[in-house]
Amino acid sequence: MNISVVIPLLNEQESLRELHDWIARVMQSNRFSYEILFIDDGSTDGSWETICALAEENEAVKGIRFFRNYGKSQALHAGFRMTRGEVVITMDADLQDNPEEIPGLYNLITAQQYDLVSGWKKKRYDDILTKNIPSKLFNWAARKTSGLKLHDFNCGLKAYRKEVIKNIEVYGEMHRYIPVLAKNAGFTRIEEKIVQHQSRKYGKTKFGMERFIHGFLDLITIWFLSRFGKRPMHLFGALGVVMFLIGFLSAGYIGIDKLYKLYHHQPTILVTQNPWFFIALVTMIIGSQLFLAGFLGEIILRTKTNNDRYKISDILNVDVRKEEQKEGQDNIKNSIPG
Template structure:
């Protein structure tokens, strides 16, 4: 994909990259980004969130700052918080009007960055996601879990994205900052953004994909289970984020009504002279009523908690060892 820079409105670009134990990819990746943006006419910065790496990634990143300049900005997390939290750390540190995220293993191609930004700004969108049409991954360990996850996500979120697992995405910063990421939620960013902007302002474009040549993959079959669990949370928030009492209350009323019907039936038998004391059905009815009441009270508590959540916000799911942030006027790179 090629870009016509004359069509792109003026902006500042922040590139956010989570890294974990990628010491062999640090120098090649930073070089690839600089080559991809060699003729980029706007200010940009490269933020690499080092997710508690223990293989020398931190030292390699600090060396790149010395070689390239302050526009290369490492964010060092003091332990491994996983990819989503590292990505959120980078997003929090970003200062650009546009944020592009991608993986640091060089499977995403930095050459696609300008085209995604052009699509985002020229078409006035809030999100442009990459679509790896020709994936260069192992079929069993990567493609099958990805297909399963994408199918589940599309079915539940009703968003017609073909490749939600692709980290290469471009965002309008003002919209992206209205959502927070945790768990394995980096896969569900389009779903979360659909709660703060229209799906009509999101798009998907084909991007290149390369086989990993350095380091070890951090993905596998085990992630599918975590994705399913997080998908349940996404589904809950999409449908009941502002009214959790309706969810818990609905479940509580249903269970309570079943218990009430069972006890009413047993009461009718008792009135006809039958013994009901030793029937397991009585215990089932009793516990259904108790369970229904518990769900109802949980719904009330959830309503209180969700109001606190919206009023006070959410604390960041990570801690960094970095010093104070750079002033807005420093740390930018521009081709001369």
């Protein structure tokens, strides 16, 4: 199969049929073999019924339905697990992403051999104060932190080689940083393509200003995890040792100063009246706690088990056992030295 289109959605009933018909026209005109995988992230407006109707009309349509709203990252994670295409395209369901971009993205992956191609909505049709300006600040911070020279990290329109999405974990709210996750996993051939952005035709956006606050917090998280996620002792242990040494040296200074004054018969004060006593005490306690935090982090990292972060209610046209077996075979192949 050439292409898998993964579309997470929440209450987008009005746009689904139009989006499906548009994607199908593009695929048929380019003679692509394809599948369209809709992930219903707990919709309450009849989106799932529309997906069921589309699946009856077109066997290429598949669906996953969550019991409740778990978030876009979890929806993408579930979709990535079920895809079968050699190239995976993600896009939003609100018709702001243009399906006509799919052939260009596909060619960049197959002909140019990129691992990931991220869309760049250079000309946007969003509110300047609530979306455009915060988005520019967010993308600037993401570029500085990650080292990736992308203009639009949060664009939903992206293309991936199958190996990329099968080897990254999208969790929490990390869908904004899939290019960073891919880079950290060793997929470095990442490119950007200017794509057409369209104004929302139906309904209203599901994201408010809080998404930028969450985005910056997630940016700090992914920076930390990319540097110390596999070796927390390197950060907490190092800080703990430094703090403990400061406390130990401060305590040594107190002792030497006390002995010096006693030897020269100079007046002395109680140790607890010396401000260095409290500096030594606090820094040694903090140092010990940081060291223990790093030690516990190493233990947790080595004993953790991966649990599902969402519950699926219904599945359409997807053979779960077949996909899981194929995924397991791919993992075995990837683990065999080349």
